[in-house]
Amino acid sequence: MTEALHSKMDTSDACDLRFGQVGIACVRVRRVDAAALCEELERRVRSAPQLFSRAAVVLDLSHLLDLPDDGTVDALLEAVRSAGMLPVGLAYGTSATEALAQRMGLPLIAKFRAAYEPAEGGSIAPPAPAPAAAPAPAPVREPIHAAPPAGPALGAQHHEGTVRSGQQVYARDRDLVVTGAIANGAEVIADGSIHVYGGLRGRAMAGAQGDEKARIFVSDFRAELVAIAGHYRVFEQIPKDLEGQAVQCWLDGEKLMIARL
């Protein structure tokens, strides 16, 4: 107890250290080809310099079948740099990615999701197939290599009961059906669509791999955030006409639409 008091006194003024949400673009590498990567990124920077020039980016290697060796990763990082962007770390992946990041002296950017725990019996969403733009209050950014809109071929994944604060449910390559509520501070993610037959008070992210046709259906809407294919909306205040209503969310071009059912 005295310990707690002391640490409070000692650190109260020196600084404030907290995990915030910052907008960092993610370069999802699909082919190990430094020259092609540089070319593609240069094109991006030219087309939207105010957005991408000197933008902080993380390199996401998790979509490659094998983790490239250190020399190759160096070349990829150099490609990003010479295109005019600033690589600041590697996206969280396996323990091999972690070791690689350590050898390169780069931080692993876990995005916000590594803090979540899988709900009962579920698997945690690997941070790799994160939504194109991490749902942070930052401008929406397209995935740099757009994922092919792979329609989920598998049957839906079911989750019974409530998803609690701090938990995450992830349906890879398929739809997700939740028959309970999703609490504040909980998160559900699907590569396909999401159906929630309960209150949605936390976050729901559909089309996590870029499927823009994915939708979110909720029977009692009170969400903190909804996202489809990386386009998201954060709700500090839930619009009165939507609160507690059955709604669906879909993408109309770039715009995330929400309407009562």
Place this chain on the structure above:
Amino acid sequence: MTAEIIVVTSGKGGVGKTTTSASLATGLAMAGKKVAVIDFDVGLRNLDLIMGCERRVVYDFVNVVNGEATIKQALIKDKRHDNLFVLAASQTRDKDALTQEGVEKVLDDLSNDGFDYVVCDSPAGIEKGAHLAMYFADHAVVVVNPEVSSVRDSDRILGLLSSKTRRAERGEGAITQHLLLTRYNPGRVALGEMLSVKDVEEILGISVVGVIPESENVLAASNAGVPVILDDNSHAGQAYRDTVARILGEERPLRFTEVARKGFLQRVFGG
């Protein structure tokens, strides 16, 4: 016969875990069960105060875990019920003094000694101490106050209970979760200053096992070293009796959740 382990937990501090642990343990003892209540709040011991046995603490939980005392030496027999025992927390040791193996051994010993229930009074937080208190539990009483931050923390705890306990890890079936709403003030609920029973049940998706009203008698009882469940005249005490009965399987309607009826004059003259 193995003892049923009940953790009283919440996430947040100051919501009424220790008050509840003392009354729950006493209530179970009054129902004829052999009960031990353990204070897991190393460094912030106060269960012994509320149980009124602070002057009789010789050995504590950490002493037992370290093998410096036997469980028999450390258990303090309650002065009102001879089937009720208190195992105090250590006031001085650091928080890391408890280990998972040590806790398991103590619980096994109590089970072998013929205890029916072991009530574990959890410290606040979701760190090691709280984790140890819940890890071996069969039942959990999640104490929540009618306010948003407390409900949020309880939600987090409910999630941890369903994944971070031995039962969950071994796939032995979910631990029984009882939601106990304490420090409930119907007047402030009516004014919209506090969440209602229904709000809390809706947000957390489970129903309450009891509602303990906010009551001055709780503090008075604590100061006197008498668990409030023994205070027959207080609403809080009666609500704790109902709660223990429900945990033991009895059905009882909720009481003290409405604003007290208006006095005679107000009824006559309206308002």
